[in-house]
Amino acid sequence: MIGLSARALVTAARRAGLAALALDLFADMDTLRLAAKSVTLRRGRGLTIEAADLLDQLARHIGPDTPVVLSSGFEHRPRLVERLASRFSLMGSDARTLRLLKQPRAFAELLAELDIPHPRLFEREAPAGVPALAKRVGGAGGQHIRPARRVSGRQRYLQERLPGRAVSALFLGDRRSARLIGFSEQWCDPAPGVPFRYGGAAGPIQLEPPMEHAIAAALERVTNAAGIAGLASADLIVDGSRWHLIEINPRPGASLDVFDHPPLPPLLRLHLEACAGHLPAPPAALPPPRAAGLLYAPVPFTLGAEPLPEWVADCPPQGAAFRAGDPVCTVFATGDSAGQARSAAQDRARALMSRLICADGAAG
Structure with a gap:
């Protein structure tokens, strides 16, 4: 279980009856308690995992057939994901999927081809009267997002800002088909200089059935086109009867804390089964809020x-x-x-x- 923080994955592994090796930057007290073994990775520039240390620690602690599950910290690092997949048994979406979903221009073009509603991207400057957000390629957690009229630099892009509430769809993919699990609503915890800092998520919530069906169909198309494997989450903006797909994180994420509870079966088990090509039946019931x-x-x-x-x-x-x-x-x-x-x-x-x-x- 690898990520900037592996705690949620390790918790999911414990619920699934699996002994987990945790590799992350923090080694929080509950990660140490829940994991069979915990390794604190060296931090690279900023909040990143140092690639050489990660590969070295994996070679020391696991064999090539041990399942490796990634969480946060790899969205903008497809080359590192390729190296991991070449040496270990990676259970999740591959580097091709990351390149399609986490490069903003490629993702927008894919959604346009699939006829999925999404916000516009602007080359350098937003048209007059159109609100926009400057974001960092591969950014997570909302701290990289700022209101802006123009943007420059290879690692920043400008996206139309849409009205509505932030909703996340948790789903499973088997590289061809998708199975929607449920929806949660996200909120921001703004602070000076970081107006869109991630605050948390609550769920499950229900959307109107026609909207739920349309979103599920869209996730099916994206999964087939991009090869999404295992647990993933789709960030949406919902405004009345309209919805737009903003982003897909093709990995287990914060939704585990909301959804990985009875009566749902252990979600990490479902993740591993989906990566092996087996999607579960639609959930009959969801956990309490x-x-x-x-x-x-x-x-x-x-x-x-x-x-x-x-x-x-x-x-x-x-x-x-x-x-x-x-x-x-x-x-x-x-x-x-x-x-x-x-x-x-x-x-x-x-x-x-x-x-x-x-x-x-x-x-x-």
Whole structure:
């Protein structure tokens, strides 16, 4: 299980009855507890995994037939994915799929060919009166997104900004067909300079049946064209009866925290089966509403000795120091609806952050 953070994958592996080797940048306390073994990878420039260290650690710890599952951190690195696939048993979408889905121009052209509604891309400058967003190629987490009229540079692109709410569709692909699992709604946690910082997700939610069917059909077409394998998520903007496909992440992601619960079977098992060419039947029922929100440090502080609540994941070790804006942990909550679960998670996050800052101040 490899990613910038492998905790969600390791949690999914434990639920599926699998012993997981976790390789990531953080080695959070719950990752250490849940994994059979955890390896902390060297960090490259920015928040990236150093390729040479990753390949070396895999060669030390696993054989060529051990399944390797990737999460975040590989969206903009198809060459590294190719190297992994040539040496290990990669269970997931390949480098060709990444190049089709994570290069904005290629993705937009694919959606146009498949007659799937999507936002326009602009070469250098948005037309007068058209709101637009500047994004980084391969970016994740929303911190790279800014409102903009123009953009320059190979690693930035300009996309039409559409009105509506952010919805994510979790699905499985077997490289030919897709199976929709469910929808969740995302929210932003804006801060100075990062107006679209990812805040969390809550679900499951329901859309109007005709829209759900249209989105499922679109995911089927994209999966067949791009060869999506295993768990993936599609980011959508939904505005009344209209919807647009914004992005596809062809990997297990944050939706695991919302959906990987009874009565659904273990999603990592379904991921491995889909990669082997076997799609499950449509789910008969979905889990109760649940939210998973990221907690960011509003000011610098150091984590004290008090244990974090049981409804927290991605738990850092005692003494971890955070700068303003750093992610601290993930906060879970349930409710009678996705909206209630989201509100409960946000209330918990605010109360926990206040407590952590006060404890640090008292300690100082």
